Amino acid sequence: MNFSQTVRPPPSRGSTGSDFARLSRKIRAAGLMDRRPGYYTLRIIVVTALYAAGWTAFVLIGDTWWTLLTAGFLAFVFGQVALLAHDLAHRQVFRLRKASEVSGRVAGNLGIGMGYGWWQDKHTRHHANPNHEDLDPDLDPDILVWTQDQARAARGLPRLLGRSQAFLFFPLLTLEGFNLHVSGVRSLFDRSLKHRTWEGILLATHFAAYLGPLFLALPPGKAVVFLLVHQCLFGVYLGSIFAPNHKGMPVLRGADRPDFLRRQVLTSRNVRGGRFTDIVLGGLNYQIEHHLFPSMPSPHLRGARTIVRRYCQEIGVSYLETSLADSYRQTLASLHSAGAPLRMSRTA
Structure with missing residues (x-):
């Protein structure tokens, strides 16, 4: 299947949303939307302890190249904090919006x-x-092109990179951590952003608390290397979590807007794995279930998978689940296909 082209999912059976409503009742009857305060209390404690342990190790190791091991460890910890912020944003942790936003x-x-x-x-x-x-x-299509139509219309950097973007994808992920920081700072100039002052104070505090000790504890050269290793690995980790979820799945456009259930299931991909995969990917390996029920606590997603997969089979909706390695293969194949018009124009 050429994923760069528009894919029209089958029409909904029955009235709009009826399929999802029936599924939702099954999920709620199984108790899978119930809060998990104990789980999230433990998770917050563990992630906070790992965060503190990483920076404590940085101080204790001091001015040696062994400190780069700490940079790698903190890249993983920062990824876990990002996953926790993701759950907070979806109000999986707290029922009240204010508690979720403050914690987020x-x-x-x-x-x-x-x-x-x-x-x-x-x-x-x-x-x-x-x-x-x-x-x-x-x-x-700000850096990469995701469809062949975007490739044909591409100018500037996307046109330059699009020809070889499948080969450049993982190297470019090393910049994702920096992109998050830059985008966060740029957003402070948007007057529509709520609580701009608090966002700015918290960001400034982070950068001061991060860069200050880094350049005080290490010589400038080592400090820069530490920063690059940490932020680049953080970016690769984040990108490796989110890339398997939708990239290479059917792309919709224009008036292609099927009912909610099909819109979420047909464009999402699950990743098979055990408890270790659940921890490393933060539950986002159950991307189909997460998109159907965004506020479902992440430890319930594994249980929801069985119900959702069986229900999709019953109503004839395609449900894709694959290995992590194959999800990356599909992602890269999709990127390579999307860039085909740029390669053809180069040889024409």
Whole structure:
């Protein structure tokens, strides 16, 4: 299948949303939308302890190249903080909006230097229209092109990179951590951003607390190397979590807007794995279930998978689940296909 072309999912059976309503009743009857305060209390404690342990190790190791091991460890920890901020944004942790937003800003802005308000707005729009060429901000051709139509219209950097973007994808992920920081700072100049002052204070505090000790504890050369290793690995980790979810799945455009269930299931991909995969990917390996029930606590997603997969089989909706390695293969194949017009124009 050529994923760069528009794919029209089958029409909904019955009235709009009826299939999802029946599925939702099954999920709620199984108790899978219930809060998990004990789980999230433990998770927050563990992630906070790992965060503190990483920076404690940085101080204790001091001025040696062994400190780069700490940079790698903290890249993983920052990824775990980002995943926790993601769950907070979806109100999986707290029922009240204010508690979710305050905690999300502490984790995002203060913890890892990510503009929480900017990211939440972008991510909300993605959830509403996943893999829709015109409506999903994650398909904006700002650096890479995601469809052949985007490739034909590409100018500047996307046109330059698009020819070889499948080979450049993982190297470019090393910049994702820096992109989060820059986008967060840029969002502060947007007057529509809520709580701009607090977002700015928390971001400034993060950068001061991060860069100050880094350049005080290490010579400039080592400090720069530490920063590059940490931020680049952080970016690769984040990108490796999110890339398997939708890239290479059917792309919608224009008036292609099937009912909610099909819009979420047909554009999403699950990744098989055990508990280790659940931890490393933060539960986003159950991407189909997460998109159907964004506020479902992540430890319930594994149980929801069985119900959702069986239900999709009953109503004839394709449900894709694959290995992590194959999800990356599909992602890269899709990127290579999307860039085909640029390669053809070069040889014409």
